[in-house]
Amino acid sequence: xKEVNNNIFFGENLIVSPKYRLLAHLSLIIAxxxxxxxxxxxxxxxxxxxxxxxxxxxxxxxxxxxxxxxxAPYFLLKLRWYWVYFIIMLYIAILVYFVEIVLNDxxxxxxxxxxxxxxxxxxxxxxxxxxxxxxxxxxxxxxxSVVVLFRQWAMHETFVNVLEKNVMQMExxxxxxxxxxxxxxxxLDKAYTLTLExxxxxxxxxxxxxxxxxxxxxxxx
Numbered sequence: 627x628k629e630v631n632n633n634i635f636f637g638e639n640l641i642v643s644p645k646y647r648l649l650a651h652l653s654l655i656i657a658x659x660x661x662x663x664x665x666x667x668x669x670x671x672x673x674x675x676x677x678x679x680x681x682x683x684x685x686x687x688x689x690x691x692x693x694x695x696x697x698a699p700y701f702l703l704k705l706r707w708y709w710v711y712f713i714i715m716l717y718i719a720i721l722v723y724f725v726e727i728v729l730n731d732x733x734x735x736x737x738x739x740x741x742x743x744x745x746x747x748x749x750x751x752x753x754x755x756x757x758x759x760x761x762x763x764x765x766x767x768x769x770x771s772v773v774v775l776f777r778q779w780a781m782h783e784t785f786v787n788v789l790e791k792n793v794m795q796m797e798x799x800x801x802x803x804x805x806x807x808x809x810x811x812x813x814l815d816k817a818y819t820l821t822l823e824x825x826x827x828x829x830x831x832x833x834x835x836x837x838x839x840x841x842x843x844x845x846x847x
Contacts, residue, residue: 641773642780654690659683681729685722686766692718693767698774719763723756810836 641650662683663675670678693715701711813836820829 641777642784655683655687658686658690662686681726685726685763689718689722689763689767690770693770694774697767698771702771703774703778715764715767716760719760719767722763723759726759 659679662679666675666678666682697711697714701707701714813832817829817832817836820832
């Protein structure tokens with residue numbers, strides 16, 4: 627198993643190995659919060675930045691984890707209901723968008739965005755805004771689906787490698803059991819016959835192969 631794990635690069639190990647599960651979750655949370663902050667810092671006032679950053683980060687993490695642990699494993703990998711999976715993702719994205727609107731209306735107060743001052747001068751299409759928000763949520767869920775599929779593939783490859791290694795180990799053990807006294811007597815008798823026939827090169831090759839086999843039997847078993 628150790629040899630198989632050595633062939634896995636760190637990024638794959640981070641996704642597959644349970645040992646790095648906490649690190650993977652922390653990395654995802656930090657990345658979501660960081661990129662949300664970068665996106666919001668030029669839109670919201672500094673004294674009201676915490677609410678949209680926390681709200682948007684929580685919404686993004688909610689849809690990502692819902693997809694990773696419920697939707698993708700069940701509808702995509704197990705049942706392979708691709709259209710149902712996509713429709714459910716679309717429904718969740720639309721639902722989350724309207725929940726976000728309710729949160730904004732309930733908590734805005736002093737947390738208004740800078741661009742609100744320009745709303746009287748700029749005509750904003752609400753349908754376009756809704757489309758972009760829903761599309762962003764869909765992209766997030768589809769991106770997490772790629773991670774789920776990659777994890778499934780990596781686990782399958784690891785299982786195949788371990789299985790191949792076990793089969794090879796079983797074949798070696800079977801070969802070891804074939805090395806018995808009768809085999810040694812037969813090999814030495816053949817070497818003696820080749821010596822009498824003055825076939826030195828064949829004798830040396832035979833004894834060299836025998837010594838390699840016995841060395842493996844003694845030290846590698």
